[in-house]
Amino acid sequence: MNTGRSTGIADVALRINGVAFRGAVDGGITLLDLLRDHLELVGTKKGCDQGACGTCTVLLDGRRVVSCLVLAAQCDGREVTTIEGLAPEGGLHPLQEAFIRHDAFQCGFCTSGQLMSAAALIEEGRAGSDAEIREYMSGNLCRCGAYPNIVAAIRDTARQVV
């Protein structure tokens, strides 16, 4: 059994956007802080850092989670997808194109979380109506209030995908 050590260090091996990461992490460090502070994947933003805003949303084994409440050590053996891995290098995901087309952001701080959540929402089949999109995007707050355009961008993208 991995009993940890008195120093609180845990060994982890995970894949992030298809790239393997193996290392020793502080037992209390979150996935969000691992991404931003240690791996320079700063596209994932830190908003409330308490699971209330959705800004730090990433996919863990394909399902959306808030990375501020996941310990990095819990991700051992798992696959993480961040905004950097949403589209192939140099390209844009259809959602990113739609967000630009629909002007679905103002300051942009929440946008990477909105995009990750929206990608998961479409995959979950929750883009059936504007009301359903709003309900299933409710975990992502936008202080600029770009909600109508975010909904429009998701609606548009879901239509293309289906």
Added chain:
Amino acid sequence: MSTVEYVRAQDVPGAIALVAADVAAAYLAGGTTQVDLLLKDGVGEATRLVDIGRLPLAGTEQVGDVLRVRALTTMADLAEDPVVIARLPLVREALLAGASPQLRNMATIGGNLLQRTRCRYFRDRRVTACNKRRPGSGCAAVHGPARMHAILGASENCIALHASDLCVPLVALDAVVHLQGTGGSRTVPLTAFYRVPSQRPDVENVLEHGELVTHVDVPLLPSGMRSAYLKVRDRASYEFALTSAAAALSVEDGTIRTPRLALGGVGTIPWRAREAEDVLRDAPATADTFRAAAEAAVRDPFTVPGTEFKVELAKRTIVRVLKDVSGVPS
């Protein structure tokens, strides 16, 4: 950030032995409240987290007229469970009314049951008066601004709320919690699992240190029973309940049979409204009956100025959910 020791449990007995042997150890499942309270707010005593996330304690199984829900089943997965969709619609409604899609992918059913009964004063370590954090220190919430607080099972000692939506239908349905400890297993009805704060707000349930919730048995609704979960809140989605109610009953020739009613957003524990059920049982399914049941359910509230509104709101929530399930026009 606090530093904690992280331990990955390899099997169920090993996990239980680790936590039982160490008063500073706690289980880590989905982490949505554990990581939040312990590592972000600095509230709680644990310095060692035993991760049970990989243990074979996820999934459901129908056993006769009971759905066995293993503790590590996520809220998202339980909401999409075919048996829940077909036979426990009020459980599905409560699950989908709770938290956000991201949190429902993370949070487990065992963790939902064991989420701390909490309020903003409890979460704020700068507040010194909190009987839940420091027994005997008083209750700042009773004397300060309050809103998201309990009015039932509450007292001068503590008005922190049990915020679970899921637990509301589960207490209405007489779900049973299965616990495993170093000395063996036992079962506790969910209605007897929680403790109202009384003199010990720091003790929230009957769980012994080291005991692990392995699964929850949820009796399925008999066919012919109608049910609903109604949640009233400050915004349309992703918000705690101000008040909520889970109801299940059948109506035969205009008469209410086998009523079940529980309340959320108002109790220091998930609140089974037995007095209201007594009013409803074998009574005519009319608006007058529903109002009488609502009066019985919220007969002896403990309010502070910020929570007085909940008394009438809870009653109206009860009336509306009863009208919905019994088909009585508003």
